[in-house]
Amino acid sequence: MSHIVTVQEAVTAFADWIEPTDAELDAIEQELPLILADVDLIDAQIIAMDHTPNEVDARRTRRALARVLAEWRTLANRTTDSTLGGAA
Template identity: 45%
Template sequence: MKNIGALQAVVTADLSDREPTAAELDAIAYETPLIEAEVELLDVQISLLDRPASELDTRRLRRARRKVLAARLELTNQVAPVTGVGA
């Protein structure tokens, strides 16, 4: 039986091998405050997994949740830069 494999190297690059475009980096920079607030909330939630929450922990959790909501509200009220990401 004859092998019919490709004889030349692949011309197009694999999508997992490429660097982010400028538009994608702009989109990430635009959402950075929300990402940081969500990471902070996740840190508080992880710290409370193995112990009961004290009054201070409850305040930290509530503050982190409010920070996420405020960041989401700010992003919602801003005009997003037109980057062409996902288009």
């Protein structure tokens, strides 16, 4: 009978390197409204696929898409504004 050797040390050797940095966490926090808007859009699309789509489903999907586009615009403007300060 052969024994299975654990590889935990090899797998967890880089555990400190796997954690996100503070800058990455800040970027995720800035993108969170867009992520949540995307989730709402996907939810609206799933609801519409669950049964025969009607006008309410179409409105829900359009509103969710408008929210996604608004969050994209907000995020794009925020990243553009943060890069303006350096060059003259």
